[in-house]
Amino acid sequence: MAYNLLEGKKGIIFGALNEQSIAWKVALKAYEEGAQFVLTNTPVALRMGELDELGKACNAPIIPADATSFEDLENLIIKSMELLGGKIDFVLHSIGMSPNVRKGLSYDNLNYSYFEKTLDISAISLHKILQVCRKHDAINEWGSVVALSYVAAQRTLYGYNDMADAKALLESIARSFGYIYGREKRIRVNTISQSPTLTTAGSGIRGFDNLVDFSERTSPLGNATAAECADYCITLFSDLTRKVTMQNLFHDGGFSSMGMSYRAMTQYNKSFDCESAEEMPTEW
Ligand SMILES: NC(=O)c1ccc[n+]([C@@H]2O[C@H](COP(=O)([O-])OP(=O)(O)OC[C@H]3O[C@@H](n4cnc5c(N)ncnc54)[C@H](O)[C@@H]3O)[C@@H](O)[C@H]2O)c1
Secondary structure, eight states, rough: OOTTTHHHHOEEOOOSTTOOHHHHHHHHHHTTOOOOOEEEEEEEHHHTTTHHHHHHHHHHOOOOTTTTTTTHHHHHHHHHHHHTTOEEEEEEEOOOOOHHTTTTTOOOGHHHHHHHHHHHHHIIIHHHHHHHHHHOOOEEEOOOOOOOOGGTSOOOOOOOOOOHHHHHHHHHHHHHHHHHHHHOOOOOEEEEEEEOOOHHHHTTTTTTHHHHHHHHOOOOOOOOHHHHHHHHHHHHHHHGGTTTSSSSEESSSSGGGSSSSSSHHHHHHHTTTTTOOSSSSSSS
């Protein structure tokens, strides 16, 4: 059901690669809620061709940009304002990539030039986007910028590797820039810390299926899907959350506040056979 929460709002959505992408779901929802926006991704991602389909479905122009390149970002912001006919109201940063994860290098054996790339692509790109937007005064008052994070910024989860450091930096940039942009222009900057989600970026993480299963058993509400994450993003772009800024907002079914759940415990209790138990206790 649509509520017209983004009627008249304009934005830029970074990071839709394919139908599984969180940004893809956000684009569909934003369109449904009445927004107009530009879609962007790297030239390599655009060559894969799937983004054209989304562009058609949302009536959205596509502008290539490598989010680590200041020049690409300037071109993107200026052209977006031209195409959308004015300043924007929201930005989604849904970007993440670690060459160390891709190459299977473990955290105690990092390649430092890859590490710098991880930080540049997955975290510093948010700073660059905000800095370019501010330089061109591209975001309207009460605008909203959202970046996607993960609980590995606060807790150590096996396999997440240098992406954990990138997420910690990303969340810090959201706070630091959120102060400046809030004070000057009443623009909100937040991160959403999302459950593990089956996407191209997610499935690159070692042991990802087990992580999904562990989170599902631990979270009282279960893992949040990409479509549910899109719903949450829409509320943050809307006028209903005008005083929410500089926050890392967990969207994880309660995972981040849990220690051990009954469902997880039964998995590790050698004397308890969850499958053949006749009665499950009510308090999971
Ligand atoms: N999937 C998960 O489990 C999960 C959980 C929490 C947070 N997140 C975060 O959500 C965001 C979106 O990831 P996703 O899971 O939808 O996967 P995805 O692979 O669909 O999206 C990642 C996107 O980053 C883009 N990208 C990579 N390098 C770029 C660059 N230099 N410039 C611009 N774009 C670039 C890719 O082209 C891709 O579109 C990421 O920040 C990710 O870390 C994902």
